[in-house]
Amino acid sequence: MQTEDDRSRFTFQTETGWFDLIRSDWETRTAHLRHRQLRILEIGSFEGCSTTWILDNLMAHPDSLMTAVDTFQGGMEHQQDSHHPSDPPVDRYQLSTLKDRFDRNVAKCKEVAKLRVIQARSDQALLKLRQDGSQFDFIYVDASHTAIDVLHDAVMCWHMLDQGGTLVFDDYTWRGFIEDCYNPRIAIRAFVKCARPEVECTETESQLWVKRVPNCVAATPNPDPALYYWDKGLAKRSV
Numbered sequence: 001m002q003t004e005d006d007r008s009r010f011t012f013q014t015e016t017g018w019f020d021l022i023r024s025d026w027e028t029r030t031a032h033l034r035h036r037q038l039r040i041l042e043i044g045s046f047e048g049c050s051t052t053w054i055l056d057n058l059m060a061h062p063d064s065l066m067t068a069v070d071t072f073q074g075g076m077e078h079q080q081d082s083h084h085p086s087d088p089p090v091d092r093y094q095l096s097t098l099k100d101r102f103d104r105n106v107a108k109c110k111e112v113a114k115l116r117v118i119q120a121r122s123d124q125a126l127l128k129l130r131q132d133g134s135q136f137d138f139i140y141v142d143a144s145h146t147a148i149d150v151l152h153d154a155v156m157c158w159h160m161l162d163q164g165g166t167l168v169f170d171d172y173t174w175r176g177f178i179e180d181c182y183n184p185r186i187a188i189r190a191f192v193k194c195a196r197p198e199v200e201c202t203e204t205e206s207q208l209w210v211k212r213v214p215n216c217v218a219a220t221p222n223p224d225p226a227l228y229y230w231d232k233g234l235a236k237r238s239v
Helices: 019-029 049-057 095-106 122-131 147-158 184-194 232-238
Strands: 039-043 065-070 115-119 136-141 161-169 199-203 208-212
Touching (some): 039 147, 049 095, 136 147
């Protein structure tokens, strides 16, 4: 007899069953959330590796709700899955059947009725969610792996995260691109630097967990008008 702890009931590609590698971290770090009423947002679901775990483990409260956002078309690293830009793309991830695989996997979860799926780009979906006044207790960011997109998702999600809530960034240590300007880490670190007065961060094996806390550093007005602007020489050297 299969149980909710039995992950074998799901069908994931071998190379994308990545969530099992970090599952112990999630079990420990979300233990305090079990059986609480939660509003959860997942940005980037792919086959449903993390979606199914969340449904099985964090949706026990009768009033909990989960929203999952994905285009189900893959990202830049999936579209050109080769070692050279001139090589023809290889559909190793079988993107044409991705949405069907996701649907079949989440359908095996007892709490699937609490799941709302938005099939759209994260920038479009997050804007609509924010316009609707949506707020969340737990947000998982694992959509586009391109830095500028990660930064956008981070800022939009931050405005919808309640105080005391958790924002988890996947792929904090991922280096899928030779140029660092494309990789998620540079965007995540920039976001954390800007939000520093309200964050507590914990780095795990490959992710960064961010807790939103009360602001601990009040903004101090600059008393010297002569120092209102960056010195041009310093500014140029810092870019």
